[in-house]
Amino acid sequence: MIVRARACANIALVKYWGKRDSALNLPAAGSLSVTLAALVTETTVEFDRALGRDEVSLIPNAPGARPFADTDPRVSAFLDVVRARAGISAFARVHSLNRFPTASGLASSASGFAALALAASRAAGLALSPRELSVLARRGSGSAARSVFGGFVRMHAGTRVDGSDAFAEPIASPLAARLRVVIAIVGGGAHKPFGSRDAMAHTAETSPLYRDWLALVPRDLAAAEAALATGDLAALGAIAEGNALAMHATAIAARPAIVYWQPPTLALLAAVRALRDAGRAAYATIDAGPHVKVVTSAEDAAPVAAALRAIDGVTAVAVSELGPGAEVIA
Numbered sequence: 001m002i003v004r005a006r007a008c009a010n011i012a013l014v015k016y017w018g019k020r021d022s023a024l025n026l027p028a029a030g031s032l033s034v035t036l037a038a039l040v041t042e043t044t045v046e047f048d049r050a051l052g053r054d055e056v057s058l059i060p061n062a063p064g065a066r067p068f069a070d071t072d073p074r075v076s077a078f079l080d081v082v083r084a085r086a087g088i089s090a091f092a093r094v095h096s097l098n099r100f101p102t103a104s105g106l107a108s109s110a111s112g113f114a115a116l117a118l119a120a121s122r123a124a125g126l127a128l129s130p131r132e133l134s135v136l137a138r139r140g141s142g143s144a145a146r147s148v149f150g151g152f153v154r155m156h157a158g159t160r161v162d163g164s165d166a167f168a169e170p171i172a173s174p175l176a177a178r179l180r181v182v183i184a185i186v187g188g189g190a191h192k193p194f195g196s197r198d199a200m201a202h203t204a205e206t207s208p209l210y211r212d213w214l215a216l217v218p219r220d221l222a223a224a225e226a227a228l229a230t231g232d233l234a235a236l237g238a239i240a241e242g243n244a245l246a247m248h249a250t251a252i253a254a255r256p257a258i259v260y261w262q263p264p265t266l267a268l269l270a271a272v273r274a275l276r277d278a279g280r281a282a283y284a285t286i287d288a289g290p291h292v293k294v295v296t297s298a299e300d301a302a303p304v305a306a307a308l309r310a311i312d313g314v315t316a317v318a319v320s321e322l323g324p325g326a327e328v329i330a
């Protein structure tokens with residue numbers, strides 16, 4: 001059986017940065033995100049007893065780039081989890097395509113592993129509940145557990161050693177219709193100097209600020225959930241910006257330092273502050289790379305996008321609404 005599924009990427013407003021168990025990908029703390037309609041991955045999976053290995057083609061999101069079929073250790077390790085659970089041994093053919101708005105260099109393990117979890121589990125004959133799917137997607141990447149759901153999403157750190165209570169779930173909010181995220185892509189930087197997996201471990205081991213970071217996250221989560229409940233965009237945005245800067249401060253303090261920012265990243269942060277001073281809703285967040293995502297409102301999205309586009313070193317800008325959860329497609 002061939003199954004095709006799609007999932008959107010998400011951006012964390014309260015970040016996941018550190019694990020309590022790296023084998024099972026268990027987060028050290030909770031996190032909170034918004035799923036983005038503009039960043040979609042589509043993945044097709046078919047298990048086939050005739051295959052001698054998993055064949056993975058990640059169709060690159062770049063003009064003129066050609067798809068390739070290869071092995072991928074992270075994808076195969078994830079498929080091993082699915083095979084063990086379903087009691088099958090066949091290898092799989094996996095095709096994955098990022099339908100991102102531009103050739104941005106944005107790669108998303110969140111949308112990728114959420115779509116793979118859904119397509120692979122169904123193709124293997126499993127019918128998982130959304131919560132079970134979230135637990136499974138987490139094995140591929142921590143942030144993928146959140147991309148199983150649409151809109152605003154909270155991830156639970158859980159306490160069990162088997163990880164069965166480390167799952168995500170959606171949170172309703174009056175902000176769901178109004179919130180927009182402007183994605184500003186910074187070009188020219190070194191591509192992924194440190195992957196999030198290694199960078200988190202290095203931060204936890206060496207950063208003198210890591211304990212403070214872990215103490216901050218529950219406070220930011222509680223404040224973000226309160227802002228979502230009351231529909232307070234300014235409060236939510238301020239928490240998101242402060243939390244992202246705290247995550248980066250923790251990583252920057254690691255020894256040796258982990259610095260994801262490029263000069264345009266700082267220019268974007270300054271532009272966001274200037275937009276706020278001019279009365280716009282604009283709050284920045286940054287993941288494990290130089291790009292900046294700006295939380296704003298439907299009314300302010302166009303002027304915010306225009307201001308970010310004018311910055312030197314910004315190669316693409318896209319506006320996103322909240323996206324849906326992972327789904328099987330025809």
Ligand code: PMV
Binds near residue numbers: 017141287288
């Ligand atoms: O899911 P991972 O292992 O790619 O880690 C995600 C890390 C951040 O994007 C920086 C934060 C987050 O919560 O998404």
